[in-house]
Amino acid sequence: MSYLEFGAIPLQVNPDLQEERDQASFHVTELTHIIDGGAEKTQLRKRLEKLIYSDPDFRRFPDVRTFGTKSEFYGASVLKSIKLFQLRKEHQWTDEESDIVHSLVDHGHALGLHHAMFIPALERLATDEQKAKWLTIAKQYKILGTYAQTELGHGTYLQGLETTATYDPGTQEFILNTPTISAMKWWPGSLGKSSNYAIVLATLITRGKRHGMHPFVVQLRSLEDHQPLPGIKVGEIGAKMGTLSTDNGYLILNNIRILRENMLMKNAQVSPDGTFTASAPNQANYATMVLLRVRISEFAYTNISKAVTIGIRYSAVRRQSKLDPEEKEAKILEYQTQQYKLFPGLALAYAILFSTKLLKKKYREAQTEIMKGNLQSLPELHCETSGSKAFCTEHMLKEVEIIRQSCGGHGYLAASGIGMMTSSSAPLVTVEGENTVMYLQVARYLLKRFSNAKSGEQIEGCTSYLSMNHAPYLCPFLSEKDCRNLSSLCDVYRYRAFIVISRVVRTVQTDIKDGLPQHDAFNKNLVHLVRAARAHCYFNVVKDFAEAVKELDASIQICTVLISLCCFFAVHGIVENSGDFLQTQTIGVEQLKWLKNLQTSLLAEIRPNAVALVDAFDYHDITLTSALGSYDGNAYERLYQSTEKDSMNSQEVHSSYHTYLKPFIQEMNKAKL
């Protein structure tokens, strides 16, 4: 074959990958059904996949992302939004169907915030009357909106937001203003160029008094020509590390008058004469963020499962160096160190999958009550969603980067798909509540629950272990074999969390007793508080994974492989955080030795099913958009083929040659002569 023909992609699956599939101990489809939530859900996903990928534009979008300019990509991203909205309308997709489609078509699209936040905010923060007005036209795409909360000066501290909405009883209008440079809205997605409406979060002022952050529906651009309305300055904030599909924007409001009815009044009301009444705590207005924290946890699953699919498939077809000098070069997946790079991400994907399935169920139940006005479950829900968002995105980002490195040099190419995943995953630790801040919210809840438990209250929910009558702790691992027991592993995590939490509570209390003001005592212990929150979240994820596996209605083969994976997830977490486990004496040095041995034994145990475990995620090649991780494993041919798509290769000689290089070469050659 001449080198010019190398680009042809073989019709058959790479034999190295086929070999992996042949040795799987379980039926991949059975596991795919579990992941999707049932065979009928898999069928639904496949149906939607077929519909979407029969459209040439949807097949083309990933290439524009990889090889296009920022502006081309934004244009394609607007087209993607429009197509998705049209399809949603035409097929009357439910939210579930729409979510499936979004998980297929590379989440970002220009108007993504319309369904991600604008509509959810209207659903959660508007009165029924307001919903009839705004939600109806938002769902018909007559208006296209976003969620504008963060300002240049404040993202985390919502009480510090400076945008004002001052009520004028004379005209029964609110006047919205951006009083300082730090008050301008900065970051909201879909704001820069795409949306014509926004829910603007502003400090409400009525009768001369400030009443905290409230939501207001504001029209930003003309529905005729998309020009910003008078008094509104809006634009794109500039180039970012990734997430290029979204036009994150800035917004300056100069005496913008909106009707009194444009304040979303489910939780607080301003009457025509300017009287303020609150029917719910101010934190009820944070409801949209709570939802997004659940969805971002799910998104962490999407990212880590895609990344590890690429990493493991590529490692099964890439051969480098010899293990046995008498044999041919080994698949890099054979190296224990490579497994050590990939399998923590694999186990994490399944851990997040099962844990977020449970979180979503709890969210739905709590949200139903909240919508009826029963806010009792809100603090627990806030703790669980904040903790999940922080834990899932923190671990996902760490593992995605390790997996990228596991692909060697080719992992750095855009065509690998994985480099972009690192940059698009990066903001998830910041958006919707920066992770440290989220962990500190968890810690705040833990402290409260701990003192409730101390005063004899029976604690329910995710912190129920704080009120357990803790008998003297005995490490359940009496031999290496015991370390495989999922219940024992959960016990070890539970005690670690309990001890870390109780220690930080004691330290904070002692500092306060010694005369430190409460806020100083807190700040002196913030690092330990985050540690306590992390220990709590780790325990919950391990427990969720272990319980899901225990309750699984599946073949023995699937149960066996998932038990190994869950065991690996828990053991790996102890080894990685062994300082904490040793210091809390939840394990001893002998147990750590066993756990380290078990960790490497489990690598070998998982190895034969590694490809099948990622195949079960069942990503379509277009969804994956990776030359390294495609289903057929023909990585080199796909990499070479991808070079054709690069505009640099559209001409043999680049125009810069004529402008710069040619005169230089001529000059140099002249000088030589």
Ligand SMILES: CCCCCCCCCCCCCCCCC/C=C/C(=O)SCCNC(=O)CCNC(=O)[C@H](O)C(C)(C)COP(=O)(O)OP(=O)(O)OC[C@H]1O[C@@H](n2cnc3c(N)ncnc32)[C@H](O)[C@@H]1OP(=O)(O)O
């Ligand atoms: C593009 C997608 C297409 C659509 C398809 C759908 C697919 C979706 C997949 C998702 C993919 C992800 C895409 C990425 C999109 C990113 C978009 C990003 C959006 C944003 O970032 S929006 C802005 C987010 N901003 C924040 O999160 C701000 C963080 N700050 C806060 O939340 C709070 O300020 C705070 C929690 C840090 C502090 O709160 P507060 O000021 O009130 O002060 P306190 O700490 O004193 O708290 C007082 C008490 O209130 C409780 N509390 C706090 N928050 C809540 C809450 N949310 N719910 C309930 N209770 C809450 C505290 O615990 C305190 O209670 P206590 O009893 O007094 O202790």
Ligand SMILES: Cc1cc2nc3c(=O)[nH]c(=O)nc-3n(C[C@H](O)[C@H](O)[C@H](O)COP(=O)(O)OP(=O)(O)OC[C@H]3O[C@@H](n4cnc5c(N)ncnc54)[C@H](O)[C@@H]3O)c2cc1C
């Ligand atoms: C890609 C992207 C998309 C976004 N989309 C939107 C959107 O659609 N709508 C919107 O309104 N916003 C959006 N945002 C903004 C986002 O919500 C904020 O960036 C986020 O909430 C963090 O706030 P911050 O940037 O002010 O960080 P900061 O709070 O300034 O954080 C900086 C550092 O300070 C630390 N810190 C801050 N406060 C505390 C504290 N109390 N205790 C301890 N440490 C603290 C943090 O841990 C962090 O290390 C987006 C941001 C990005 C990057």
